[in-house]
Amino acid sequence: MTVPAPSIGPTSSEIEEIDRANASGKTPVVFVHGLWLLDSSWDRWARFFEDAGYVAVTPGWPNDPPTVEEARENPEVFAGNSVGDVAAYQQVIIEKLDKKPAIIGHSFGGLLVQILAGRGLAAATVAIDPAPFRGVLPLPAPALKSASAVLSNPANRHRSVALTFEQFRYGFANALPEDEAREVYEQYHVAGSGIPIFQAAFANINPRSETKVDHRNPERGPLLLVGGELDHQAPWAITEASFEKQRQNPGVTEIVEMAGRGHSLTIDHGWQEVAQTSLDFIARFVR
Template sequence: MSPELEIFRRSPTGKAKSKNPIVFVHGAYTGAWCWNEHFLTWFADQGFETISFSLRGHGGSGGRALRSLASIDDYVEDLEEIVETLGKKPILIGHSMGGYVIQKYLERHTAEAAVLLASVPPEGLLASNAMMAMAQPDLFFQMFWLQAIGPHTLLRERLGRAMLSPDIAEDEGMIYFGRLETESHRALMDMMGANPVFLSSTEVPSMLVLGARNDEIIQSELIHRTARRYNADYALIDDIAHAMMLDKNWEKVAETILQWLEVTLVTQERRKGNKSAA
């Protein structure tokens, strides 16, 4: 039996732009709160029903005592549970590990559209970790300590700069950093190659792969490679760090997603109309 999940919902403001709700999937070390700061309400104000939830063992969800044993497949099960309550095909937006969870979900399910945001690539974390270890060894070891001891002020300066731009309000950045928590060891091992993604470009819905141009955690080369793998639309955002939904230029990210969604959903509705007419 799955643990009870923490769920947040916002109804669309004014006329609904789509009958398909947006479901946000957070990354490692965080919870639904990372979407609630800006994206949940912003996209509701643009006319979308929005849902964010905390994966088991994260945020206010149950299963905290067994968090270190949770697998990526368990996280996919959490996403399945959320989608089943909707009765509609979702628009899926996932950040970092959340993007990996979405890719695994799409192995067996469909979605109206998907956005991978600074996402772990389908081949997992081996390449990104190797690139980080060679180019930023100090950051590589701080990521290790984050997992070993959790968020700590000693890690704030270097790890904080990889997560958020240096000039974000210090108090705001410290609040975000203090809310991080250790991740499941098993889930991290899954993303190191124990549970690879088996998903081809012919199986994915309309997809946008977004990254931060100077991301030190999921490097832009890997974002481009993921987009090529899925034959997906692709964009890099300037002047933003890995935590793209929280950083100072988060609205640039949201607007890029919105513009893409507006074009994609209209195109899909036309295709459906043409099929019906035929």
């Protein structure tokens, strides 16, 4: 399929990561973050996978500041990114790699990696607590409540929106004690574009939605869907419905529920269990 070129190219640090990956001769693992986080949310995962013999590539979204501190000083830079914009940007990164990578994404990153896999760009894919793609029908009440932080004001579509601690605690950190929830919020949370939330909310009434996934493409490769049992932002029902769509693919399609875990499962105290589950799956198909 023809994908519009992104208006901005990779940053110098992303080019350095690409060059390092290509020089290593190892299989790359590309980590795609979601809304309200930066690529630094994958730092521990990157080290974990490199210790296992892979080389990590952790691209941001277009215009992402390099640090959480800078992101909080300039939250308006996040406005304007759509799902299609970010997918095109990630595709440019992947196509600069000499080896087809494994790809891992969380939240809207979980949707993005399914889009990219559907374009035949992945050797194996792990989608963690993924946002729904077009055709995934469940809209559980916790997901609607979580999304209301953005959807409650139509003007938010064109804005950067930061979550209050209370909103973050409900959507991301409901499975954590309050002290850890505050720690995770202070360490990782940044503003995010309102567009993807509106795109996901109205995907099933928009036939041209950028959240489409070519889940039947035989070049999709092996796919694992991982969901947190207690997730409010992207509840288990959405992960299950995504799995039912994806299992129509002739490739390997699997699903794992992480008991007692919420949407923060990639960045909280239990991140390594999720990382190990992801690594075990990828290692079966990509050495």
